[in-house]
Amino acid sequence: MDMKQTPAEYQNYVNEKSPNSPILKNCFNAFWVGGLICCIGQLIYFYCTYKGLDETSSSTVVSISLVGLSAFLTAINIFNRIGKFAGAGSLIPITGFANSIVSPAMEYKSEGYVMGVGAKMFTVAGPVLVYGISASVILGLIMCIFV
Amino acid sequence: MKKLGLNTLKLDNPANILNTASIVGPKESNGPLAEYFDTCINDEFWGEKTWEKAESKFIKEACNTVLAKAGVSAKDIDYLFAGDLLNQCISSSFGLRESNIPFFGVFGACSTFVEGLILGSVFIDSTACNNILCATSSHFCSAEKQFRFPLELGNQRTPTSQWTVTGAGAAVLNKMGDGPFITHVTPRCYY
Numbered sequence: 111m112d113m114k115q116t117p118a119e120y121q122n123y124v125n126e127k128s129p130n131s132p133i134l135k136n137c138f139n140a141f142w143v144g145g146l147i148c149c150i151g152q153l154i155y156f157y158c159t160y161k162g163l164d165e166t167s168s169s170t171v172v173s174i175s176l177v178g179l180s181a182f183l184t185a186i187n188i189f190n191r192i193g194k195f196a197g198a199g200s201l202i203p204i205t206g207f208a209n210s211i212v213s214p215a216m217e218y219k220s221e222g223y224v225m226g227v228g229a230k231m232f233t234v235a236g237p238v239l240v241y242g243i244s245a246s247v248i249l250g251l252i253m254c255i256f257v
Numbered sequence: 258m259k260k261l262g263l264n265t266l267k268l269d270n271p272a273n274i275l276n277t278a279s280i281v282g283p284k285e286s287n288g289p290l291a292e293y294f295d296t297c298i299n300d301e302f303w304g305e306k307t308w309e310k311a312e313s314k315f316i317k318e319a320c321n322t323v324l325a326k327a328g329v330s331a332k333d334i335d336y337l338f339a340g341d342l343l344n345q346c347i348s349s350s351f352g353l354r355e356s357n358i359p360f361f362g363v364f365g366a367c368s369t370f371v372e373g374l375i376l377g378s379v380f381i382d383s384t385a386c387n388n389i390l391c392a393t394s395s396h397f398c399s400a401e402k403q404f405r406f407p408l409e410l411g412n413q414r415t416p417t418s419q420w421t422v423t424g425a426g427a428a429v430l431n432k433m434g435d436g437p438f439i440t441h442v443t444p445r446c447y448y
Contacts, residue, residue, distance in 0.1 A: 128416075129416040189409070190409050190410065192411060193410070197412075201412065213408075217408065220306065234407070
């Protein structure tokens with residue numbers, strides 16, 4: 111290897127040699143696992159309406175169930191394995207959001223319940239909450255004024 | 258000691274690396290270099306309650322091992338240069354405070370160990386010091402926690418993503434011996 115490479119040449123060399131992510135395989139796994147999670151949600155929804163709940167309550171039950179299930183799987187160290195396999199398939203549905211709050215809570219438990227769990231619980235989900243809620247406030251104001 | 262060129266120091270009294278020791282965690286124990294490590298530990302916690310405490314134990318035991326191998330007692334060490342990846346170098350400062358050796362905390366991420374060797378060899382070159390201990394540690398779990406994401410987070414890694422070593426290494430430098438010697442040191446900015 112030539113020792114007088116420029117940083118750009120070196121970067122090209124590294125890119126050439128390093129293996130790429132298996133994008134097709136990842137997409138396929140994300141597709142079917144994500145679809146499966148949505149199907150489970152839909153099944154819960156159908157069950158609720160079958161038992162006589164109205165549409166809004168059924169949707170709420172679906173969210174609660176999936177969040178609870180994902181939190182439980184995170185706690186018993188299974189969700190991160192699903193996540194490694196499925197990527198965005200398990201990250202994008204509400205299951206990923208639950209995982210992003212439960213995982214720091216578990217990780218920082220060793221630093222205590224106030225400064226650890228309490229303070230660090232939202233390190234991953236925090237930006238989503240801040241900008242998600244801010245965006246909804248702005249949209250709400252626009253709706254209020256113009257519609 | 259003399260400065261050569263832009264960044265190199267030539268040492269008049271080359272520091273002798275008297276002995277070295279290393280302790281590694283499970284992933285390293287199963288790797289191709291396993292036979293070269295002094296101790297392989299198959300438990301990421303090493304019996305401790307947190308990863309940070311485990312990392313402290315790694316560096317403490319690495320230092321104890323190198324002192325035993327070199328046949329030098331802790332009170333004969335003049336100064337200690339050590340560091341790790343955690344805030345305020347807690348794993349080295351907490352792990353090594355019982356050794357009661359004057360401690361310089363070094364932070365250079367990947368370069369911490371060499372940084373310690375550079376500073377230590379310059380101290381040896383001053384001829385005022387007889388023995389210098391250099392050590393460093395890192396822990397995959399504590400580094401992930403500090404710099405990246407919680408381990409329980411279900412995210413994917415690229416095939417080339419780095420794994421921080423779980424382990425610790427230590428070396429004793431002294432004035433005379435059979436080598437290997439540190440004759441020149443070059444801290445260099447690449448760009």
